[in-house]
Structures are given as structure tokens and as C-alpha cells.
Amino acid sequence: MVVLVKPSPLLGSKAMDGNHHKVDANVLLLGAENVGKSALTVRFLTRRFIGEYGDIESIYSHIDKTDGREISLNIWDSLYPQSCETTESISDKQLQWADGVILVYSICDRSSFEVVRQQVQLIRQTRKLSASAPIIIVGNKRDLLHQRAVSSEEGRLFALAADCGFFEISAAETYHGVLLVFHEILDLIKESRALKKGMAGIKGIVRSVSAVFGKKWE
Numbered sequence: 001m002v003v004l005v006k007p008s009p010l011l012g013s014k015a016m017d018g019n020h021h022k023v024d025a026n027v028l029l030l031g032a033e034n035v036g037k038s039a040l041t042v043r044f045l046t047r048r049f050i051g052e053y054g055d056i057e058s059i060y061s062h063i064d065k066t067d068g069r070e071i072s073l074n075i076w077d078s079l080y081p082q083s084c085e086t087t088e089s090i091s092d093k094q095l096q097w098a099d100g101v102i103l104v105y106s107i108c109d110r111s112s113f114e115v116v117r118q119q120v121q122l123i124r125q126t127r128k129l130s131a132s133a134p135i136i137i138v139g140n141k142r143d144l145l146h147q148r149a150v151s152s153e154e155g156r157l158f159a160l161a162a163d164c165g166f167f168e169i170s171a172a173e174t175y176h177g178v179l180l181v182f183h184e185i186l187d188l189i190k191e192s193r194a195l196k197k198g199m200a201g202i203k204g205i206v207r208s209v210s211a212v213f214g215k216k217w218e
């Protein structure tokens, strides 16, 4: 069950967009337990790393400024269901809701990287996520290099092969790395929408030209 919570004023964001801003983007965070999904979300919303985050699945709404433009976004910080198969770890509702997905693993936990691999496969197979919705894979806990279990190259090569973006960051160490991830997913969502609009425009022109010449354009 997803809980729409009003996070503490500390976060400076409201779970419901009280100003009724048109939401510009819904971003879904997925990944195994304990990889840092909440840490990424809270770091982005508050610039802070607070260490322990509790096991609540939450949707936060936040107004962000990129290129001088206000973007209203919802961030769904999902919970990895206890002792479930990875195939059950993502709901159709989550994928139909999302305009973009951030899949998080810990570079110190190989099993969390395997969960991300399976979740990417699941997302692609179910086709519940819009075909144009961007996916970014994030290897978190980069500050724990001495405990590394997944090489940066392996993560990057997998993301490349899966047509996903890729970042290695540390939510504990810096705000900047987390900011880059969220701004990248927002840029990719904007690009995919512009592309969709462009395609619709071309189809419209073809239809009207066909109407004029009465031809069925193949």
C-alpha cells in the first residue's frame, strides 16, 4: 500500500501538491532493499543525508527549477517487498504511473545489481511502462569503494546494452551527484515528450496531405 505522507517541514516538500501545480513528471524509484532509494530521494528534496529512513513507501511532490523553468514532479520512493520474487516487485500501477524510472543498486551488494537486471527485463517484457519513458540505472554507495562488489564498467556496460542511462554516485557523500540523476531523468522525460509531439505533428501533416490528394499514404 502506498502511503501519501506529508514529510516533515524539514523536507520542504509536500506529499500533495497543495498549489495544484500541473504535475510535469512522475518519477518512480525501484531497486532492492537497503540500496539507498530513500537516501537519494531525501538528499534531492532536502540536500541532506540523514542516515536512517524507515520502511515507508512514499510519494513526494516537489517543485524544481531547471533552465529557469519550474518543474513540478512526483517522486515515488518504492519499497522492495519482503521475501518476494523480483517478478512481483513491480506493480502495473507503478509502471502506468511513471514517466521515468530510476533503478538503484548498491555497488557493494551484487544481489541488488541482479535485482536491477531482472527489473529492467521485467519492465521491458511487461510493456506497461510507456515505450518512450526513460530508465536510469544508479550504482549507489560509491563512497564504499573498499567494499565494491560490482565494477563501474559492468554497471555501465549493462546500462548501455539495456538502453538506459547510468550514474555511479554516493547519496551519503554529495548532493551534486543525486541532482545530476534527477535532472537527467527530467531532461529525458522532456525530450521523449517533445519527440512524441513531433511525431504526432508529422502524422497530422501526412493525414492532411493524404486528404488533399485523396491518396492512402502507406
Ligand SMILES: Nc1nc2c(ncn2[C@@H]2O[C@H](COP(=O)(O)OP(=O)(O)OP(=O)(O)O)[C@@H](O)[C@H]2O)c(=O)[nH]1
Binding pocket: 031, 032, 033, 034, 035, 036, 037, 038, 039, 040, 050, 051, 052, 053, 054, 055, 056, 078, 079, 080, 140, 141, 142, 143, 144, 169, 170, 171, 172, 173
Ligand atoms: N555509505 C553509504 N550508505 C548509504 C548510502 N545511501 C544509503 N546508505 C545507507 O543505506 C541504508 C539504506 O538506505 P535507504 O535509503 O533506507 O535504502 P532503501 O533502498 O530506501 O531501503 P528500503 O527502505 O529497504 O527500500 C541506510 O543505512 C543508509 O544510511 C550511501 O551513498 N553511502
